[in-house]
Amino acid sequence: MIAAKSLHIQCDWLPSRQFLLSSDLAADIYKLKNYLFAWHTPSFYGSILDVTEYGRKEGIVLPPEMAVDYFAELPALKHGSFHWSEEIEVLSCAARYFQEFMEKGWYLPDFHRWSQGSFGWRWNVPLERAESFEAIVKQARKIELDCLEEWFHLVVVDRSEQDAALQRIQAEAASMAARYRRNTKPLWLDEEEWLVRIGWNTSKVPFRVALQLTEPMEESAVWQLEMVLQDKQNPSQVYTASVQEEFAAEELPQDWLPEAEQKVISERQKWLQIIPELQHPERASRMIDRLNEEQAWLFLTEWSIRLAEYGCTVYLPKWWEQVRRTKPRIKTKVQSAVPVESNSLFGLEQVMQYDWKIAIGDVDLTEEEFRALLDREARLIQIRGQWVVLSPAMLQSIQHKLKSISKKNGLTFQDILRLELLGGELPEEDDDEGVEVPLEIDLSPGLQAMIGRLQDLEHIPLLPAPESFRGKLRPYQQEGMAWLLFLRQFGFGGCLADDMGLGKTIQWISYLLHIQEQKEDASPSLLIAPTSVLGNWQKELERFAPGLKVHLHYGTHRHRGEAFEMEAQQADVVLTSYNLAHLDQPELSSVEWDCICLDEAQNIKNVYTKQSVAIRKLKGRHRIALTGTPIENRLTELWSIFDFINPGYLGSLREFSRKYVQPIERKQDSQRIHQVQKLVQPFLLRREKKNPAIHLNLPEKEELKCYVSLTAQQGALYEQALQNVFERMDGLSTMERKGAVLALLTRLKQICNHPLLLTREIWPAPEEMIQGSQKLVRMLEMIEVLRAEGERCLIFTQYIDMGRMIQTALQFKLGETARFMHGGVPKQERDEMVAEFQDPESSLGILILSLRTGGTGLNLTAANHVFHFDRWWNPAVENQATDRVYRIGQTRGVQVHKFITLGTLEEKIDEMLESKQGLSDQIIGTGEGWITELSTDELREVLQIRKQWMNEEDDIAEMEKD
Numbered sequence: 011m012i013a014a015k016s017l018h019i020q021c022d023w024l025p026s027r028q029f030l031l032s033s034d035l036a037a038d039i040y041k042l043k044n045y046l047f048a049w050h051t052p053s054f055y056g057s058i059l060d061v062t063e064y065g066r067k068e069g070i071v072l073p074p075e076m077a078v079d080y081f082a083e084l085p086a087l088k089h090g091s092f093h094w095s096e097e098i099e100v101l102s103c104a105a106r107y108f109q110e111f112m113e114k115g116w117y118l119p120d121f122h123r124w125s126q127g128s129f130g131w132r133w134n135v136p137l138e139r140a141e142s143f144e145a146i147v148k149q150a151r152k153i154e155l156d157c158l159e160e161w162f163h164l165v166v167v168d169r170s171e172q173d174a175a176l177q178r179i180q181a182e183a184a185s186m187a188a189r190y191r192r193n194t195k196p197l198w199l200d201e202e203e204w205l206v207r208i209g210w211n212t213s214k215v216p217f218r219v220a221l222q223l224t225e226p227m228e229e230s231a232v233w234q235l236e237m238v239l240q241d242k243q244n245p246s247q248v249y250t251a252s253v254q255e256e257f258a259a260e261e262l263p264q265d266w267l268p269e270a271e272q273k274v275i276s277e278r279q280k281w282l283q284i285i286p287e288l289q290h291p292e293r294a295s296r297m298i299d300r301l302n303e304e305q306a307w308l309f310l311t312e313w314s315i316r317l318a319e320y321g322c323t324v325y326l327p328k329w330w331e332q333v334r335r336t337k338p339r340i341k342t343k344v345q346s347a348v349p350v351e352s353n354s355l356f357g358l359e360q361v362m363q364y365d366w367k368i369a370i371g372d373v374d375l376t377e378e379e380f381r382a383l384l385d386r387e388a389r390l391i392q393i394r395g396q397w398v399v400l401s402p403a404m405l406q407s408i409q410h411k412l413k414s415i416s417k418k419n420g421l422t423f424q425d426i427l428r429l430e431l432l433g434g435e436l437p438e439e440d441d442d443e444g445v446e447v448p449l450e451i452d453l454s455p456g457l458q459a460m461i462g463r464l465q466d467l468e469h470i471p472l473l474p475a476p477e478s479f480r481g482k483l484r485p486y487q488q489e490g491m492a493w494l495l496f497l498r499q500f501g502f503g504g505c506l507a508d509d510m511g512l513g514k515t516i517q518w519i520s521y522l523l524h525i526q527e528q529k530e531d532a533s534p535s536l537l538i539a540p541t542s543v544l545g546n547w548q549k550e551l552e553r554f555a556p557g558l559k560v561h562l563h564y565g566t567h568r569h570r571g572e573a574f575e576m577e578a579q580q581a582d583v584v585l586t587s588y589n590l591a592h593l594d595q596p597e598l599s600s601v602e603w604d605c606i607c608l609d610e611a612q613n614i615k616n617v618y619t620k621q622s623v624a625i626r627k628l629k630g631r632h633r634i635a636l637t638g639t640p641i642e643n644r645l646t647e648l649w650s651i652f653d654f655i656n657p658g659y660l661g662s663l664r665e666f667s668r669k670y671v672q673p674i675e676r677k678q679d680s681q682r683i684h685q686v687q688k689l690v691q692p693f694l695l696r697r698e699k700k701n702p703a704i705h706l707n708l709p710e711k712e713e714l715k716c717y718v719s720l721t722a723q724q725g726a727l728y729e730q731a732l733q734n735v736f737e738r739m740d741g742l743s744t745m746e747r748k749g750a751v752l753a754l755l756t757r758l759k760q761i762c763n764h765p766l767l768l769t770r771e772i773w774p775a776p777e778e779m780i781q782g783s784q785k786l787v788r789m790l791e792m793i794e795v796l797r798a799e800g801e802r803c804l805i806f807t808q809y810i811d812m813g814r815m816i817q818t819a820l821q822f823k824l825g826e827t828a829r830f831m832h833g834g835v836p837k838q839e840r841d842e843m844v845a846e847f848q849d850p851e852s853s854l855g856i857l858i859l860s861l862r863t864g865g866t867g868l869n870l871t872a873a874n875h876v877f878h879f880d881r882w883w884n885p886a887v888e889n890q891a892t893d894r895v896y897r898i899g900q901t902r903g904v905q906v907h908k909f910i911t912l913g914t915l916e917e918k919i920d921e922m923l924e925s926k927q928g929l930s931d932q933i934i935g936t937g938e939g940w941i942t943e944l945s946t947d948e949l950r951e952v953l954q955i956r957k958q959w960m961n962e963e964d965d966i967a968e969m970e971k972d
Contacts, residue, residue, distance in 0.1 A: 017092035019046070021101060023157040024064055027164060029077050029101075032069030033092075039068045046070065052079050074161050075168040078112075081105035097155050103146045104158055108165060111135070117166050119183060119210055121201035129183050131166035132159065182208045189319040207321050215269045217241055219277040220323035222250070223301070223309055225397070233306040235288070235299045237274065238325060239266070253278065253297040254290070277322070284320050285313045307389045310334075333399050368408060373398055380408075424659055430461055431688045463496060464692035470496045476523035481554045483520060486697055486704050490517040493695050494634060495524060498605075503633035503655025505611065507640045507696040512704070513898055514636045515547070518607055519554050521634075522583065525604070526558070532604040534561075534581050538625065539609035541587045543867030545841035547609070551583065558582040563590065563597075564837065575600045588613045591628075592621040603630035610866045611635035614654060615647035617663060626654055638866075638893065639886040640694065645671045648690065656693060699896075711896050711904045715920070716792075717912050718784035720762070720955070727761045727768055728914065728955050739946050751949065755915065758953065762911040763812050763880050776822035779815060785909050786816070789877060790823045792907065793856065796875055797824065801902075802847070802855040803875035806865065806891050810834070812879065813858045820856060828856035831864045848872045865891035874902040879909055881919045918952050 022030045033042055039061050047056030053076060060071045072080060082105040084094060094102070111117055116134050123130035135143050150158050170176035186207060205211040217239045224234040239257065241247035251257055262270055278297060282289050287308070290296040301309060314324045368375040373396050391398050463469040473492045475483045483491065490506055494517070497504040506514050518537075525532055539547055544564060551560050561581035563569070568590075569577050574597040578584050584601075591598060606628055608614065614622040633655045641648050649666045652659055660666050670686050673679035697704055720728065735754045742750055760767035764783040773779055780786050789805070796803060805828075807813050813830045820826045829843050840863075846852045847870060857870065861882060873895045882888050888908075896904045910916045 017042075018095065019092060019098060020067075020095045021098045022064060022067070022069070023155075023161075024071070026071075027160060028074060029072040030062070030064050030067065030069040031072055032067045039070070043070045046085065047080075049085055050080060052076055074164040077101070077161070078105045078108050078165055082109050096153055100146065100150050100153065100155055104150065104161075107143050107146065108133075108162055110139075111162070112165065112169065117162070119179060119205065119208065120163070121204050124183055124187065124204070127187070129180055129187075130163045133162055179208055179210055186321070215273060216243070216263075217266055217270075217273075218323055219273055220325050221253070221277075221281060221317065222325040223306065223314070223327065225327045231303055233301040233303075233309075235297065235301060237278075239270070239274075252299045254299050280320070280322065281317065284317055284322070287313070303390055310390075327397075329397050333397050336399070372396065424656075426457070427461060427464070427692070428689065431465075431692070432685055460500065461692075464502075467493060467695070473524065476520055476527050478523050478527065478557045479520050479554060480556060481516060483516065484513070484704075487513050487517050487520070490514075490695060490697075491520045491524065494518070494521045497693070498525075498632045501632070502693060503635075505635040505637065505640060505651055505655055505690075505694045507635075507637055507694055509638055509697065509699045509893070512697060512699065514638075515550050515609075516554055518634065518636060519551060519558075522558060522605070523555055526582065533602055533631075534578050535583050535605040535607065536598065536601075536603045536628070536630065537583060537585050537607045537609060538588055538591050539585065540613065540867055541589065541837055541840075543609065544585055544587060544837060546844070546867060546869065547585055560585065562586075563594070568594075570594070570597060588621050588625075592624040595624045595627070598624075598628055601629075603628065605632040605634060606630035607634040607636065608654065609636045611637040611651050611654070612639050612647060615643075615650050617646065617650045617653070622650065626657070638890055640696075641886070643884055645674055645686070648686075652690065652693070659693075660689065709900060709903045711892075711906065713906045713908065716788060716907050716909050718788050718909060719912055720914065721765075721782060721784060723765050723782065724761050724911075725955060727765055728758060731757045731761065731768075732950070732953055732955075736946065736950060739949075754953070758915045759880055760809065762914055762916050763807070763809065764815060766815065767809055767811055773815070773818070776818055780819050780823065785879060785911065786819055789816075789879065789907075789909070790819060793820070793826075793877075794824055797826065797855055801875060802873040803857075803877060804864075804870060804873045804891075804895060805856065805858045805877040805879055806861045806888075807858070807879040808861050808882070809880070810860060813860060816858055816879070826856055827854075828858050829854060830858040832860040833863045835863075844868060844870065859891075859894075861887065861891055864894065868894045869897065869899065870894040871897060871899040871901075874900070874904050876904065876906045877909070878907065881908065881910070881916055883919065913955050915953055 017033050017035055020032050020034070022032070024030050031046060032039075043056045043059060043061065047053050047059065047070075050056060053059050056070070061068065062071055063069075081098065081102045084098070084102050111133050116136065116139075117131050118134045120130040120132040123132075133143075147158060150156070166176075170180060202211070206213045220238040220240060222236045222238045224236060226232055226234075235253050236250050237253045237255075239249045239262065241263075249257060249261055251261075257270060257274065279295075282297060287305070288297045290298050310326060310330060314326060317324050368380045373393050375393070379393075389400055391400065459469075467489055470489070470492050472485075472488050473495065475481075475488065475491075490508070494504055494506065498521075506517060508514050508517075522535060537547060541564075544562065548560065548562060551558055559580065559582045561577055561584045563574065563578075563584055563586040568574070574594075578601050586594070586598070606625075608625070614625055616622060635651050635655050637651065640651055646663065646667065649660050649663055649671075653663075661669075670682050673682045674686070731754060735750055739747065739750070757768055763785060764779075766773060766779070766782060774782075780790065793803060805813075805816060807816070810832050813832060817828050817830055820828045829846070831840055831843050835843075843854075843857065846854045847857050850872070857864075857873070859865070865887060876892050876895050878888055878891070892904075892906050896906075908920075910920050
């Protein structure tokens with residue numbers, strides 16, 4: 011309760027720049043608040059006011075703007091007796107004055123505060139009211155109440171938040187302060203001039219004083235400094251004189267004379283303060299009026315900017331702004347012809363014949379003229395009636411660029427193409443010390459036509475399917491074949507990166523048949539593919555190109571040494587696997603192949619693996635990469651593929667990483683993304699199923715997320731795994747920490763699948779094993795329904811033991827015998843599995859596949875359901891696996907089921923995949939490496955289990971129902 015005896019209400023000014031009302035006799039601060047503000051409407055009767063403690067006082071916080079209203083009319087409390095402290099009495103008087111000041115606009119920006127480094131407002135009281143108000147200020151100082159100035163400032167700030175004009179004043183003052191901070195010269199402004207500069211007051215002077223630089227006349231090298239007086243109302247009315255002279259009275263309008271002399275003198279003093287270099291060597295109060303070329307250059311590039319930052323008006327030659335922005339270009343006229351015969355060797359490394367000139371604006375300099383300018387070491391030069399600017403950095407960059415071209419013995423077609431694609435920038439150049447000088451190329455008609463075709467597929471004429479092709483090519487597949495043949499004609503490699511299921515296989519087969527029909531004297535072609543799809547390639551070649559002689563180099567009885575070479579020379583196509591590309595490198599290197607084609611080319615994404623190195627060393631006339639995912643995880647994977655198809659085109663890996671990978675993957679630099687897109691587009695052809703122009707008429711694909719909870723055992727194992735790692739996290743080195751985090755991720759994903767993957771215990775009875783994982787229980791229920799309807803499914807998992815558990819569970823629960831394709835299954839058996847599953851008469855309705863082994867290259871359209879039992883880190887890998895089903899030949903709607911364990915890492919993976927798919931579409935992806943870079947607290951936040959999802963089966967059922 012509030013004490014019955016008299017209340018003594020006190021007030022303190024808080025460090026937070028607010029008032030605190032309190033009373034020593036108040037037992038309940040909330041009742042005191044109600045007592046004091048029961049009739050105060052602006053604070054909603056005190057309800058919006060906070061209560062806090064300061065200096066052992068508990069009180070009510072009153073914001074400064076609200077305090078004006080409250081103190082100006084202190085409430086007469088109707089219950090109980092009280093009295094206000096002396097401080098409150100003074101504040102009450104001041105508040106009434108503040109209300110009058112705000113109403114009549116008696117305030118202005120505080121010049122003193124601004125000159126000390128901050129912006130503020132102060133009162134501006136007319137003389138007739140100043141004396142009485144000053145008495146209040148003196149009384150406040152007497153009782154050590156030092157908050158009046160700051161209080162008033164905050165009140166005006168509050169008003170300025172709703173007043174655009176006041177906001178502009180504050181913004182201009184802040185901008186002006188920022189400009190001054192960049193300079194080291196002392197501040198000389200007085201308050202009157204400052205208020206004019208920020209727009210608070212209007213200058214009464216009818217003219218402005220400016221400093222003007224005039225260019226030399228004819229052959230003179232002397233630049234002239236002049237003083238200009240310009241009429242503010244009529245800018246065309248100007249009066250000019252040397253900076254060393256004074257304006258005669260008869261030269262100026264009469265109404266200017268009272269201000270002119272003093273204004274001219276003060277402006278000249280400011281110019282000299284800002285630019286001491288302009289001071290006359292013999293007369294300290296005077297300026298020099300003639301500048302040499304070096305001084306003129308400094309005035310144009312540095313001094314004029316410094317003067318402008320201090321608010322001085324400066325007039326420069328009219329041509330300066332345009333010339334300053336005009337960058338020199340190296341103009342290159344390329345004279346090399348384009349080969350027209352398909353067997354001519356052109357290629358990206360072809361050296362081009364060219365002539366060059368230096369172009370600056372509309373002026374073209376010959377090599378002799380440019381060398382002469384270098385000898386003169388001049389920055390401002392008039393050539394053929396036009397002024398030209400040549401900074402030292404610019405000259406150095408031009409020389410650097412020309413030297414780099416000279417070192418390479420000229421420009422290659424690779425250079426010309428990159429110049430055309432990137433608008434004059436050579437990607438391998440990195441002239442950090444100078445100014446970037448673009449190269450401008452003038453191409454011959456033949457080269458223009460070639461590059462036009464590289465940039466636009468529509469410019470490449472369609473070719474009919476080869477006569478020996480046993481099938482029908484869709485229009486977009488004809489385009490793909492024609493594109494590959496166009497690249498071959500000029501010796502350029504290509505990456506066919508169509509979506510999975512769009513028929514990359516038959517596009518390359520038709521390419522091979524077209525070469526054969528053209529009766530080219532071709533050596534055999536080499537196809538390198540994952541082991542799991544070699545059988546598929548054999549069948550497809552047999553089906554679509556029965557006339558091609560195919561040799562399979564695989565198995566323990568494969569030919570070696572000279573026997574291989576003889577066998578290969580008798581074949582049209584040799585098929586082998588990525589593993590054998592390294593193991594049998596001597597045999598594969600003994601043949602100069604007509605075409606080397608990599609299927610699922612993402613297998614060479616790791617540049618330094620033995621198989622990647624071995625494949626790059628193979629000799630072939632034409633190189634082709636087939637892949638639905640040119641980028642799986644990192645942008646360097648795209649570089650790896652391009653370094654195979656067109657070696658050196660994207661520069662070295664180190665150079666590419668510095669210039670593109672780091673800016674894109676760390677900062678999502680849109681300019682660098684655009685540059686990479688421009689560079690790869692001529693040699694990468696990608697069409698997507700969703701593109702209406704493809705006219706696939708595929709059925710719908712529906713992606714469904716199936717949420718399940720952890721069992722109690724899974725939850726305990728999950729938390730224990732986290733605890734074990736976090737307890738020793740701080741003592742690990744950087745590399746040890748990364749290894750520990752990656753190992754932890756694997757353990758957590760295994761736990762989410764089934765505890766037996768982690769514990770490695772002997773499997774219990776099938777029924778008990780099934781109950782150990784909600785995922786397994788739910789998937790069996792779903793498969794039981796779809797199998798009853800006669801539909802087939804694929805199940806993908808990363809773990810072999812999990813696949814075997816699924817096999818056992820299906821046999822026990824549904825009586826279904828499922829087959830399991832993984833890395834340990836021989837090729838012949840894999841082929842049998844695919845054939846059996848695709849056979850409509852077969853009873854095999856469920857196929858389990860490891861994601862890496864069965865996720866690429868297979869045609870499994872007999873299924874129309876896909877189960878992702880566990881999630882991969884990359885959406886492209888999951889989509890590849892799904893596309894075993896969702897591809898040409900599929901006639902039924904496809905349902906993709908993705909299992910997610912709630913409250914765990916799998917939810918985080920799912921969130922990452924959703925956001926990451928957009929980056930992948932932009933030519934960029936990231937693997938799980940990002941998670942190893944998190945701090946320990948961030949890592950715990952990402953990985954920790956959310957216990958509300960443990961064993962909440964009813965909630966899960968409701969979620970799935972929704």
